[in-house]
Each structure stands twice: as structure tokens, then as C-alpha cells.
Amino acid sequence: MPDIRYQIAVNRVPDNGLTSEVAEIEVTQTIEGPATGRVKFAVDICGEDLSLMNDARLNPGPNDNELTVIASIDGAQHVLIHGIVTERQANFVEGGPGSFLEVKLTDRRAVMSRQQRTQAHSGTAAEIVTGILNGPTPPGEKKYGFEPDVVDTPIEYDEDSNTLNQTEDDLAFVEKLAGRTGSRFWIDWSVETGLTGFNVVETAHFKPSPPRPSSNPLGFVPPIQLAPTSAPKLTLNTGDGCSTLASFDVSSNNEAPNETGPVQRVATDGEIDDTDVPGPSDPPLGADPPATASRSRRIVSAGSAQEAQLRNQAALNDASYSTRATAETSVQALNGILSAHQVVTVEGAGSINSGDYFLASVTHSVDPSAHKMRLEMMRNAAGANP
CATH class of the missing domain: 3.55.50 (Phage tail protein beta-alpha-beta fold)
Structure with missing residues (x-):
């Protein structure tokens, strides 16, 4: 069993007293938006007031109070979220015990908006x-x-x-x-x-995430290993009671577009520039790309032929991740922490559904009993890599 500890820091200063009052933590990291979180603190009667309620550091406001949630696994530190306090909610129970203060966070990209x-x-x-x-x-x-x-x-x-x-x-x-x-x-x-x-x-x-290769001056695309040998392994049906996945659901959509057809632009010299995007360029997260018939869709946009090609290539790459999966594991079972943008390897899900997956979202739920991780995964291929 791993040694798991948690630390709360406020305005970049660790606070052991505040850490001891944490009752629940939930953090969601995603590739599509900001990381968000909520931290619930147990509060009790303290003199004529309730503890923590008057702690100005836990209030949203113009000072942008910052809160950091750190998990330590066998001494290795992982920041689950560092963000600004955006909301707070208080719940009062007669007598004190059972009352709580909950603060909600979003990562500091918010200050850019x-x-x-x-x-x-x-x-x-x-x-x-x-x-x-x-x-x-x-x-x-x-x-x-x-x-x-x-x-x-x-x-x-x-x-x-x-x-x-x-x-x-x-x-x-x-x-x-x-x-x-x-x-x-x-x-x-x-x-x-x-x-x-x-x-x-x-x-x-x-x-780009997952990372993708680019052509070098000689014209060929270098190989890229999306899931290194150290990639976390999520296992099912191991037969020894040591599986790391509690659940795994997967679905596929074969109607995703996979080519654009011709793209034309009038160049600055008056000539017509022709280009096209014959298919996705991301390396397959598995043995074979999904077998689908031709599905053509083109993004119409302003700009040069080169820019139009780049936009269409980006759209086809996104569409190619047509296999989606949800799963649940825990830090205790995995002896590690997962984050959005990682590539993981699923084993024991059969010849088609086993293989490498890209983590689109990870939700951490921490309470006194466990640290669970709910995963949203996607891939652009089928089967395990050879």
C-alpha cells in the first residue's frame, strides 16, 4: 500500500492546520478547458464563531487568493491543482459538528480572460x-x-x-x-x-497533445513513441485480484470525417494554390486505424492555402479520435497519479479494445477512505501496438 499524504497551501504558503481540516477534495483536469476543483473543510464552533469562516484567505475577491492541492505518493509530490478561489459555500448544522465550508477553484488561466x-x-x-x-x-x-x-x-x-x-x-x-x-x-x-x-x-x-511528429528536411516522418515503456498500465481481469481498473466502458463512432478533398486559394501573385489533406496525421494509438469508408469534410476559412491546410489537418486529427472510453481506478490500486494529456496502456480488455489511450479528462475524488480517479479516454486506432 503506497504512503499517500496531502498538503494544502494558501497563497503559496503550506498550511498544516488547514490541511488537517480537509474533509473532501475533487479536482477535474481536462484537455478542453480549465482545471477546476473544490475543497471541503470541516468546521466547528470556536468561541462565538465558526472556525475558518472568517479566514479571508478562503474568500473569492479582487486579491485572487490562490489555493494549491498537493498529493504526495511515497514521497513524490504531485500538484492536483493550483488555482484561484472563485466561489465559497457554507453549510451550518445546529451545534457545530457536521458544518462545512467549501471553496471552488479554477486554474489561473482565468486571469487571462x-x-x-x-x-x-x-x-x-x-x-x-x-x-x-x-x-x-x-x-x-x-x-x-x-x-x-x-x-x-x-x-x-x-x-x-x-x-x-x-x-x-x-x-x-x-x-x-x-x-x-x-x-x-x-x-x-x-x-x-x-x-x-x-x-x-x-x-x-x-x-499538440498528444505530441505528433513533423517532417524533417529529408521528407520523412520520424517515428514517435506515444506510450513509453514507463506509461501507466491499467489492467482488467488479471485473475490474481490485482487489477487496477474498477470499471471500463468503450464505444466507437465510424462516421468521423477522414479526408478533406481539394482545397484551393488565390495566392498573392494571382495564381491558384492547390492543396488537400488526405487523412489524419497523428500516429495511431494502436495497431491499426479504424477501418472506415471515405468520409470527406472540409473547413472553409480565410487565409493562405498553407493556413487552410493546417486548419483542416487539425480538424481531421481531432475527428480521428473516434473511440472513447470511461474508466475508474484509484491511487491505492495504481500506486500512482494520472493527469490529463497522459497516454496510458489498457490491458485485459480484449484484442480490439486493449492498447494505448489518451487521457482527455481525469477527475480526482479524495475522501478519508480513498483517492479515486474517473477517467475519460480516447484513441484513434484499434488493438494493442505490436
């Missing part, structure tokens, strides 16, 4: 996103303070003829740019402890 901007951007996607994350801000505003992890795209926006115009807040703009370029935008966290004290490092990722 507070100011609408009108701005023309030029340069590569990496330069634009990095500039937004850590560049200069208008007077009176703070930098977001994220560590950028940005992978570039082949599109470059030119200030003379092809600027990228922003009319929305920074979060909506970065998410829109991610969708156009086949990337995702998310935040994860790590903690640093040592002589300098306790610190939470927030890394803002703008890149």
Missing part, C-alpha cells in the same frame, strides 16, 4: 503566444507569470499583408489560435522546495 483587447499580431505562433504570456502588459496590469512551453507552427503572420487580429481577451485569442494550428493550451504545475522555501511553478503549454 478579464480584459478584452484589440491588437494586430505578427510573427510565428510561438512568438505571439510567448509575447502574450510573458510580454509587456498595459499600465496597471500584472504579467501572468507562467513559464511558457510553446511549440511553433509553420505559419508566420506578416505585419504588412497577413496580420493576426485580436478582438477578444487573451485566453479566448490563444485558445482560438491553438484550435487553428492543431495545438492545445493548458497549464500544469510543479512544486519546488529547498533552501529558497516553497514555490509553485506554473507551466503554460501551447503545443
